[in-house]
Amino acid sequence: MKPLYLPANQPADRFYAGGRQIAALRGTGPAASHEPEDWVASATSVFGQEPVGLTVLPDGRLLRDAIEADPEAWLGAEHVAAFGADPALLVKLLDAGERLPVHAHPDVAFAAEHLGLAHGKTEAWVVLEPARVHLGFTRDVGVDELAGWVRTQDTDAMLDAMHVLDLAAGDAVLVPAGLPHAIGQGALVVELQEPTDLSILLEWSGFRIDGDADAHLGLGFDVALAAVDRRGWSADEIARLRGATAASSGDLLPDAASFFRVERWTGPRGLDAGLAVLVVVDGAGTLAAGGATSALRRGQTVLLPAAAGPVTLDGDDLRVVVCRPPRP
Known part of the structure; x- marks a missing residue:
């Protein structure tokens, strides 16, 4: 079995705009305006849109199916003993042509209880092009307060209550499941995550999505907002999520x-x-x-x-x- 060089795998018509940075990085042709993500070696589909997002191998098979047919060859015996035929990883290139909406991802326990899934969506960013991001609340936010912001789409209130980080190329940031965040316009990141496409949108006004119908994973906001970490994080706690800098190598x-x-x-x-x-x-x-x-x-x-x-x-x-x- 040989290393596989993969072409771009960019789901079309995402709800936020992409830029030209994935195409520039890869040296390919002009980018479509709403293809901001390249799902690399993906055995995960876009939520509710299977098979969109799944990687197709050169022989025409889905990578997911090939792994299921011969998991030890793809994943290794130790991995299979621990996780079965689950790759337990999704990697993306993400090119933010506009600021992403404020959103959060459920953790493993929430995903298991409400969606019957083995994974939530803790993620991490390795920054290739700098950007400003919002990450976590600066103070405790009440249940009713958060629900009110979402109901009225009070984006200013959400953003004002969040930490702001100016990320440089080379920075690496861990984003625990539940933590609200918004990646800023101009960012290009390598994104690692648990292998799901689970996002709870707190903001959707001005984006190409019907938030009332599609922002809550089909659970309704009363249930979905319980997955959001409403705790106030200190500046030191947020700083500790920001791991390596451009000078770092290794882990x-x-x-x-x-x-x-x-x-x-x-x-x-x-x-x-x-x-x-x-x-x-x-x-x-x-x-x-x-x-x-x-x-x-x-x-x-x-x-x-x-x-x-x-x-x-x-x-x-x-x-x-x-x-x-x-x-x-």
Whole structure:
């Protein structure tokens, strides 16, 4: 089994606008205006829109089906023993052509109780292009107060009650499930997350979505808003979510290890065998696995199946982000 170089997999007609940064990174043609996400090596579909979002392999099979047919080859025996045929990871490139609406994602317990799913949606961002983001409330917000903001779409009140972070290229940020957030216009991030598409929108006014119908995962707001973390987070607590900076290499977010692992490397490097998604964020070089060598360049995304074995990267100016599921 060989490393797989994957083309862009961008679901169409998302409710927020994308920019041109995914196309620029990948070196492809003009970008569609509402294709802001590239779902890399995805065995997860867009909520309520299967099979949209699922990666199609060069042989025409869905990656999800290929994994289910031979999970040990794709995921490794230790992973399968711990998680079954579940890849336990979704990686995206996200290009914010406009500020995203304020939203939150349910945690594992909420997703299991109300949606019958094994995963919530803790996520993390590795920032490629800088942006301002809103993350978590600065004070405790009451149940009725939050419901009132959502009902009246009082975006100013929501944003005024949130921490503001100016993220630089190279920053890495962990976003626990439940924490309200809004990624700012101009951001380009590698996003790691639990493998679901579960978003509870607190804001939708001005976006291409019917919030009354589609912002609450079909649960109704009385239930869905219970998934939102309304606690006031201190500035120090928010700062601790902001892990690595551009100068960092190796494990960028150790505190995320129970959900996913993310590493950044520059120059020649050996990678252990095991399922991984490789994003080449800059430079050029080569990838060697199983006795074969292939070229790497900026903007490529590569799926490394466990059966491909150890991988060697070469290239002095090569910069990569390596995304992996939680350690078994």
